[in-house]
Amino acid sequence: MPKSSFFNVSLLLLILLHCCLLSSSSSDLEALLNFKSTVDSTGKLNSWNSTTDHCKWTGVSCIKNRVTRLVLENIELTGSIEQLVSLTELRVLSLKHNHFSGPIPNLSNLTALKLLFLSHNQFSGEFPASVISLSRLYRLDLSFNNFSGEIPPSLSHLTHLLTLRLESNRFSGLIPNINLSDLQDFNVSGNNLNGQIPNSLSEFPESVFNQNPSLCGAPLLKCTKLSSDPTKPDGAKASNPETVPSSPTTIHGNNKTTTTTNSTTRISTVALVAIILGDVIILTFVSLLLYCCFWRQYTEKAKKTSKVLEGEKIVYSSNPYPTTTAQNNQSQEKGKMVFFEGTRRFELEDLLRASAEMLGKGGFGTAYKAVLEDGNEVAVKRLKDAVTVAGKKEFEQQMEVLGRLRHSNLVSLKAYYFAREEKLLVYEYMPNGSLFWLLHGNRGPGRTPLDWTTRLKIAAGAARGVAFIHNSCKTLKLTHGDIKSTNVLLDRSGNARVSDFGLSIFAPAQTVAKSNGYRAPEVIDGRKHTQKSDVYSFGVLLLEILTGKCPNLVETGHSGNAVDLPRWVQSVVREEWTAEVFDLELMRYKNIEEEMVGLLQIAMACTAAVVDHRPKMGHAVKMIEEIRSGGGGGGSESSPCNDGINSAVDSPCLSEDTCGGTISQ
Structure with a gap:
């Protein structure tokens, strides 16, 4: 083919593609104008007119000039939503608290739809069958309408569904066995449902099934056996809640009532005494038998428990300095506890006597919780033998620097112990x-x-802690060196506290070079750790908060190849499926999309491959704080479990290998 012909064909294809995009955009505009003309009798959509860009209209959001989000709540709209079915790129549709009526039209063309909120309207008819074809749907709310008929079992096909709200309608029949593993928000109260609640939904609270008089089964009253009810059409069988009679049984027949009483049978005194003695003997024998069996199990379990507890004790060296001759002891300084200002004093022997449990293992050693005899709790890190320390002076100089770092988002170093065979760091617990x-x-x-609110709070707190480390000593240019989610702890108030900072100086070369998912590319290549490599690690931490994925290897799902978390996120964002990045557990919160995208942009900037393109930590702190203060959408829904952190119990023992292997997308 001549070059000129090839050029003409390419140009024609580009023109056709452009025309298609314009046509799609104009069809969205036409659909919205037609929708306004039929539903807006009160003139609330006065910004909707053909002379302005439809992507800037009230309640409308676009991507590439296609409508992807339509939120029109509580503005007295009436009529049908038939005109909206041509918005084929729609991902969010919320029409709550209006006066729409009639059946739901066929929504099967809205294949990108993820959130559908139609509650508090007057929609009627049966459950909209076309909704079952919306395979990407996460949230479905049809509550407070006039829907009738049965709930379809095919709802189980919506495998991503997190929310299913059908309360306050007129649904009838049985509740189908909806088996959705991710379902978190479910409600069918205030309908005409009957029969037994399926086991797949029995873990939800009683309140989500209330005001359905004929429902039974967990968590409601137990169901009686199925029995024919002649009052129901077609001899339908009804399963009713079990009831317990509160009066003696009476039998009516031939206009006579016979009441069973114990007065018709008289038992002799001797027989009564014999029955009582027999019962006592049997109960005594059974009690002894059970006692023997359970006591044996208890003693065996106690032995095992004592062994476990014994294994969790801190295994300190009873003599943490070398056992040598008296002359050598005089020439070598014995180890001692060194405390920083404001720390309650104790001796090594106090730690040896303290009850302790292992908290976790890390790259630099094992951490324990120790409870001293006076009730004071501390965290003790026992450094590995592989940790390389040139000498006591070098170790003391580094500890002196770290011990002076005091910030509300750092875990304070309280004391340390140094000897040739034992090195301990004592932190606040x-x-x-x-x-x-x-x-x-x-x-x-x-x-x-x-x-989401807690995640954002933790991200901001951790950022402030790392920024303080970077700015605390301009001459030394301190780095953290090992930023990861196991090193971001939470205090009693739920505030993020960064731990294990400054220990990378003692790490063997092979440990630093080894990638655990957080290491910056230049560190993996063997270059020295810097503050900018800290920024990269912090960016990976933000991606972990946003995606809910461990940051080692993520399976792409296309080719089956495993990539690290930053590259996986970049590939998804390039394909313009940014919403697929976020943790499914965050989909239950409304109006946080802009804040999540804002934090995602910060994370991607921090994980830039080019070192100079990464922001400083101080700048990252400001950007994160601006997300909630007004720069990132501001109108997010408050999270329902903000206080949950304050009631958390001690974290179980965790290892850095917990996230080993790949995680499928």
Whole structure:
């Protein structure tokens, strides 16, 4: 083909593509204008006119000039929503608290729809069957309408569904066995449903099933056996809540009433005494038998428990300095506890006597919680033998620098102990565990998700802690060196406190070079750790908060290849599916999309491959604080579990290998 012909064909294709985009955009505009003309009788949509850009109209958001979000709540709109079915790129549709009526039109063209809120209207008819085809749907709210008929079992096809609200309608029949593993927000109260609640929904509270008089089964009253009810059409069988009679049984027949009483049978005194003695003997024998069995199990369990507790004790060297001759002892200085200002004093022997439990293992050693005899709690890190220290002076100089760092978002170093065979660091104890445990621990049923407000608070606190380290000593240019979610702890007030800072100076070369998902590319290549590599690690931490994924390897799902978290996020964002990045647990909160995108942009800037393109930590702090103060949308929904952190128990023992392997997308 001649070059001129090839050029003409390419130009024609570009023109056709442009025309298609313009056509799609104009069809969205036409659909919105037609919708306004039929539903806006009160003139609330006065900004909607053909002379302005429709993407700037009230309640309308666009991507590439296509309408992706339509939020029109509580503005007295009436009529049908038929005109909206041509908005094929729509991802969010919320029409709550209006006066729409009639059946829901066919929504099967809205294949990108993820959030659908139609509550508090007058919609009628049966459950909209077309909704079942919306495979990307996360939230569905049809509550407070006039829907009738049965709830379809095919709802189980919506595998991503987190919210299903159908309360205060006129649905009837049985509740289908909806098996949705991610379902968190469910309600069918205030309908005409009957029969037994399926086991897949029995873990939800009683309140979500109330005001359905014929429902039974957990969590409501137990169901009786199915029995024919002649009062129901077609001899339908009804399963009713179990009731307990409160009066003696009476039998009516031939106009006579026979009441069973114990007065018709008289038992002799001798027989009564014999029955009582027999019961006592049998009960005594059974009690002895059970006692013997359970006592044996208890003693065995106690032995095992004592072994476990014994294994969790801190295994300090009873003589932490070398056992040598008297002459050598005189020439070598014995180890001693060195305390920083404001720390309650204690001796090494106090730590040896303290009850202790292991908190976790890290790259530099094992951490323990120690409870001293006076009740004071501290965290003790026992450094690994592989930690390289040139000498006592070098170690003391570094500890002196770290011990002076005091900030509300840092875990303070209280004391240290140095000897040739034992090196201990004593920190203040953080009772609410780590960010790692809050994000990844206890995944599955019964888990309390980490809400968005708390995640943003932790991100800001950790950023302030790292920024303080970077700015605390201009001449030394201190770095953290090991930023990760296991090193972001939470105090009693739920504030983020950064720990384990400044220890990377003692790490062996092979440890620093090894990638654990947080290391900057230049550090993996063997270059020296810098403040900008700290920024990269912090950016990975932000991505972990946003995605809920461990930052080692993420399976792409396309080719099956595993990539690190920053590259996976970049690939998803390039394909313009930014919403797919965010943790599914965050989809339950409304109006936080702009804030999440704002934090995502900060994280991507921090994880830039080019070192000079990364911001300083101080700048990152300002950007994060501006997200909630007004620069990132401001109108986010308050999270329902802000106080959950304050009631958290001690974090279980966690290892850095907990996130090993790949995580499928």
